[in-house]
Amino acid sequence: MGLLFLFWTLGFTFIDKSxxxxxxxxxxxxxxxxxxxxxxxxxxxxxxWGLILGLERIKDNTIFLGLSLSLWAWFFxxxxxxxxxxxxxxxxxxxxxxxxxxxxAFMFLPRVHERYLYPIFVFxxxxxxxxxxxxxxxxxxxxxxxVNLYHWWWFPKISFLVYLLDFEIFERFFSFIxxxxxxYLFKIYLKAKV
Numbered sequence: 738m739g740l741l742f743l744f745w746t747l748g749f750t751f752i753d754k755s756x757x758x759x760x761x762x763x764x765x766x767x768x769x770x771x772x773x774x775x776x777x778x779x780x781x782x783x784x785x786w787g788l789i790l791g792l793e794r795i796k797d798n799t800i801f802l803g804l805s806l807s808l809w810a811w812f813f814x815x816x817x818x819x820x821x822x823x824x825x826x827x828x829x830x831x832x833x834x835x836x837x838x839x840x841x842a843f844m845f846l847p848r849v850h851e852r853y854l855y856p857i858f859v860f861x862x863x864x865x866x867x868x869x870x871x872x873x874x875x876x877x878x879x880x881x882x883x884v885n886l887y888h889w890w891w892f893p894k895i896s897f898l899v900y901l902l903d904f905e906i907f908e909r910f911f912s913f914i915x916x917x918x919x920x921y922l923f924k925i926y927l928k929a930k931v
Contacts, residue, residue, distance in 0.1 A: 775848065778806045782849040783885045786810070787912035791905050797847040810847040817841035817923070824927055833867075836860040837926050844919050851885040854915075858882070868925070878918050881911050 778797040779786040786806075797807040804812075818841060825834035839856040843849055861875050884902065891899050901907060 778810065778847050780848055780850045781885070781889050782843065782851050782853065783881055783888075783908065783912040783915050784844045784849060785813070785912070785916055786845075786847075786849075788909055788916050792908050807847045810845055814841055814845040817845065821926070828930065830867075830926075830929060832860045832863040833926050833929060836864055837923060840919055840922065844916065851882075851888065854878075854882050854885070868929075871922070871925070874918055874921065877914065881914050881918075884911055 776796055776798065777794050778790065778799070779792060779795070781792055795806070797810070798805045800806075801809060818838060821834055821837045821841065825831070836857050839860070840854075843854045843857070858879070861871075861878075865871055865875060887898070888902050888908070
């Protein structure tokens with residue numbers, strides 16, 4: 738209960754509205770629809786789509802096996818959303834459930850930018866209180882997030898890093914790391930007892 742109060746207090750300090758609803762509304766109204774001017778399956782995110790398709794600009798209405806990539810993305814995301822919600826309703830771990838919901842959105846939804854991973858870093862420290870052994874996972878994910886933010890923004894511009902990180906093999910490698918971390922956390926989440 739104390740953690741919920743802390744979470745509410747921190748949110749109240751920085752957002753002048755109901756911060757939980759603000760974050761949810763922002764995610765639903767701005768993040769999920771994605772920018773209309775950038776109708777691509779992936780927008781520089783090291784996620785599932787970055788792993789299988791790379792970071793090339795592939796339109797999300799591209800047809801694969803009779804369905805658009807956007808519909809495939811929503812299908813995958815909804816499967817994970819429903820699984821996470823069922824587990825939450827059974828056990829009620831709000832922080833771990835929130836972390837996994839935002840992580841699933843980042844990994845599978847269409848038109849996801851690299852910065853859309855940031856909401857999980859609100860919940861991950863709270864999950865670490867109960868699961869301190871996940872600290873190395875938290876640090877690894879923080880590193881891939883840092884690299885993803887640096888990728889294509891290149892500030893400060895370090896020529897060697899720009900050259901190295903722009904290779905597709907590295908883009909897919911970091912996408913694979915995020916993919917592996919997601920499934921590792923998903924497995925722990927499903928087995929976790931409150």
